[in-house]
Amino acid sequence: MSELVTGIRHAKPADAAAISKVFDAAWREAYGGIIPGVALERMIQRRGPRWWAFSLRRGRPLAVLDVSKTIAGYASYGRCRDRSLPAEGEIDELYLAPEYQGVGLGRRLFRAVVNDLGDRGARAVAVWCLSDNERACRFYERLGGRLVAEGRERIGSDQLPKKAYLFER
Structure with missing residues (x-):
């Protein structure tokens, strides 16, 4: 019988290639049909291992989900960048x-x-998440997120609707 070991830890520079693979697969699955194909491909291509290695040196926290020594997911987070939201913290990506x-x-x-x-x-x-990413919206709602703002995100030449959820401790 094999044992499945999971853990969450801060990312290390050596994780850049694995994070890039998760990003690629997750974005293709989440945004196919939502973000226009050419724009989605450009975004994925820009964020390869070198981009992630640079990002890890910037200092904004990035956590990885490690499942049996395989990076299965990641989250980028830190201080809230949108001053219009009543939050001190923000999860940029999960x-x-x-x-x-x-x-x-x-x-x-x-x-x-x-x-x-x-x-x-x-x-x-x-x-924040794109409104048309219904799976993400349901995920945050099930976790108790309260819809507090709506806006638009420019991706390529398109303006896509987005929602902000707030989680209070």
Whole structure:
């Protein structure tokens, strides 16, 4: 019998290639049919291993979900960048490779990041997601997120609707 070991930890520079693979697979699965094909391909191509290695050196926290020594997901987070939202913390991105979705690992990663933000003084945490990404919207709503704002995100030449959810501790 084999043992499945999972953990959540801060990302290391050596994780850049694995994070890039998760990003590629998760974005193709989440945004196919939502973000126009050419724009989606450009975004994925721009964020390869070199981009992630640079991102890890910038200092904004990035946590990875490690499942039996395989990076299965990641979350980028930190201080809330949108001053119009009533939040001190923000989760910029939270993605799992498609084969790890739907079994509670995303919820574990989310809670770990919210706890880390709480340890850093954030009493409220915001998350933006594209409105047409219904799976993500349902995920945040099931976790208790309260819809607090709507806006538009420019992607390529399109303006896509987005929603902000707030989580209060």
